[in-house]
Amino acid sequence: MFQWVYINSEFVKEEDARLHYRDLAIQRGYGVFDFFKIVTNQPVFLDDYLDRFFFSSGHMRLHFHLTRSELKDIIYTLIQKNGVTDCGMRLTLTGGYSPDGYQLASPNLIISQHTIQPPSQEQYKKGIKLITYAHQRQLPEVKTIDYLIAIWLQPKVKSAAADDILYYKDNLVSECPRSNFFIVTKDEKVVTPSCNILKGITRKKVLETARQHFDIEERDISLEDIKQAKEAFITSTTKMILPVAQIDDQIFSEGMTITTKLQELLVQFQEGKLV
Amino acid sequence: MFQWVYINSEFVKEEDARLHYRDLAIQRGYGVFDFFKIVTNQPVFLDDYLDRFFFSSGHMRLHFHLTRSELKDIIYTLIQKNGVTDCGMRLTLTGGYSPDGYQLASPNLIISQHTIQPPSQEQYKKGIKLITYAHQRQLPEVKTIDYLIAIWLQPKVKSAAADDILYYKDNLVSECPRSNFFIVTKDEKVVTPSCNILKGITRKKVLETARQHFDIEERDISLEDIKQAKEAFITSTTKMILPVAQIDDQIFSEGMTITTKLQELLVQFQEGKLV
Numbered sequence: 001m002f003q004w005v006y007i008n009s010e011f012v013k014e015e016d017a018r019l020h021y022r023d024l025a026i027q028r029g030y031g032v033f034d035f036f037k038i039v040t041n042q043p044v045f046l047d048d049y050l051d052r053f054f055f056s057s058g059h060m061r062l063h064f065h066l067t068r069s070e071l072k073d074i075i076y077t078l079i080q081k082n083g084v085t086d087c088g089m090r091l092t093l094t095g096g097y098s099p100d101g102y103q104l105a106s107p108n109l110i111i112s113q114h115t116i117q118p119p120s121q122e123q124y125k126k127g128i129k130l131i132t133y134a135h136q137r138q139l140p141e142v143k144t145i146d147y148l149i150a151i152w153l154q155p156k157v158k159s160a161a162a163d164d165i166l167y168y169k170d171n172l173v174s175e176c177p178r179s180n181f182f183i184v185t186k187d188e189k190v191v192t193p194s195c196n197i198l199k200g201i202t203r204k205k206v207l208e209t210a211r212q213h214f215d216i217e218e219r220d221i222s223l224e225d226i227k228q229a230k231e232a233f234i235t236s237t238t239k240m241i242l243p244v245a246q247i248d249d250q251i252f253s254e255g256m257t258i259t260t261k262l263q264e265l266l267v268q269f270q271e272g273k274l275v
Numbered sequence: 276m277f278q279w280v281y282i283n284s285e286f287v288k289e290e291d292a293r294l295h296y297r298d299l300a301i302q303r304g305y306g307v308f309d310f311f312k313i314v315t316n317q318p319v320f321l322d323d324y325l326d327r328f329f330f331s332s333g334h335m336r337l338h339f340h341l342t343r344s345e346l347k348d349i350i351y352t353l354i355q356k357n358g359v360t361d362c363g364m365r366l367t368l369t370g371g372y373s374p375d376g377y378q379l380a381s382p383n384l385i386i387s388q389h390t391i392q393p394p395s396q397e398q399y400k401k402g403i404k405l406i407t408y409a410h411q412r413q414l415p416e417v418k419t420i421d422y423l424i425a426i427w428l429q430p431k432v433k434s435a436a437a438d439d440i441l442y443y444k445d446n447l448v449s450e451c452p453r454s455n456f457f458i459v460t461k462d463e464k465v466v467t468p469s470c471n472i473l474k475g476i477t478r479k480k481v482l483e484t485a486r487q488h489f490d491i492e493e494r495d496i497s498l499e500d501i502k503q504a505k506e507a508f509i510t511s512t513t514k515m516i517l518p519v520a521q522i523d524d525q526i527f528s529e530g531m532t533i534t535t536k537l538q539e540l541l542v543q544f545q546e547g548k549l550v
Contacts, residue, residue, distance in 0.1 A: 020293050025301045092296065101365075146304045146423050148303075151303055151370065152414065
């Protein structure tokens with residue numbers, strides 16, 4: 001479906017988009033990435049994602065020599081070459097071909113397009129099930145390629161008939177492996193953790209839109225707070241706002257009124273009706 | 276120097292040893308590996324390393340279809356093809372070409388040879404400097420490719436004029452990123468942590484040989500225990516036994532008598548003089 005991939009200053013056929021095994025992603029799991037949506041040939045909230053990508057690469061000392069403007073040109077050229085109007089795009093930056101397999105080298109940059117796989121209509125309607133797991137992501141504020149624990153836990157998710165994992169540590173929840181986590185309290189405050197998480201772009205947009213209609217709190221959420229919550233949902237680029245119907249044995253039985261309202265607001269916002 | 280690399284059932288030229296960018300090591304940092312020495316064309320302690328490699332791959336659900344005997348045949352063929360009598364060999368097994376970038380696929384196996392880079396004679400003679408850092412490796416008992424924190428910390432090591440990092444958590448030390456850690460107590464017990472570490476093959480061999488001459492303890496080591504210690508050293512396949520002269524501000528000034536004795540015993544053991 002996507003014929004072209006950009007890799008280290010050239011556009012290559014998808015099947016030729018390869019890295020030598022000496023790359024530090026393969027040798028040492030070292031790299032960062034970002035992922036955004038393309039709707040009708042336009043990247044959505046591109047500058048927010050590029051801000052984060054430049055932050056991640058800088059923080060991990062993966063210095064590549066493209067300005068924001070050059071990177072945008074490549075992104076738009078790739079969209080045009082592949083000719084798929086609605087999809088996702090991933091920027092991946094790895095540790096490069098290290099001579100000793102440990103020291104950083106000149107990073108490898110890969111820009112690729114992907115089909116978006118949103119949750120099912122049933123998941124949006126009924127909400128999903130999360131299971132909690134005691135874990136804290138490494139360097140949580142950086143979008144690294146480290147998903148070791150999340151992928152390792154997949155059989156556990158499946159055997160619990162769950163959809164995803166909610167990480168917690170020392171009684172405080174942080175995030176899901178690829179989503180941010182929110183609760184709605186009984187007095188209808190919209191609350192999301194502020195520490196030890198990756199700050200999602202969709203999370204940011206939800207906070208921006210929700211702030212106009214609800215009380216917002218960015219603060220720690222304990223496991224006990226969840227027990228007292230009225231609603232819960234997760235947010236991500238792919239999922240937008242996805243209701244949570246159950247966390248471990250706790251079922252959220254009071255409906256999803258606020259979550260539904262926020263879903264509508266976010267769609268309006270993304271479609272530019274509020275901007 | 277090494278012309279051939281084995282990758283997914285064939286021997287290819289080193290420059291052609293590439294993985295497609297969809298591999299889960301590149302996308303999600305998901306993979307395991309192992310590394311052993313080859314001395315005079317013979318892998319050293321091969322079965323110990325293969326035991327660990329099969330454990331790591333099984334634990335991470337990276338199921339590949341080679342028996343131990345088939346894997347050994349490939350290893351010996353590669354040694355012969357490359358014709359380098361003394362070097363290192365690395366087995367790398369990644370999450371494979373995932374259709375959705377998240378689910379495990381058929382793993383990719385890479386077997387490659389590398390120059391061994393032992394510490395300098397000065398490091399062996401004077402001992403190295405470690406700095407402590409609060410961190411616990413993810414899935415510590417598995418030899419995954421996750422070295423995110425270790426590589427990210429390199430500038431910190433350099434600016435402290437140190438040689439390596441010693442991880443600790445909740446006041447207990449565990450290991451260095453690529454080495455196990457030992458202390459020698461004032462009453463000449465040889466002590467090494469037993470929990471939350473990767474159990475090194477060299478660590479195992481040191482314990483086997485040391486047990487015949489010294490009291491051995493595999494138990495938790497606190498930061499306070501280090502303050503009271505007489506000697507300290509680290510062990511790894513590449514380093515064998517490397518004395519530690521300093522940890523943060525603490526200098527080990529009582530010499531390295533026991534460490535030196537253990538170095539001699541390990542060399543004898545590896546050369547088959549004790550077996």
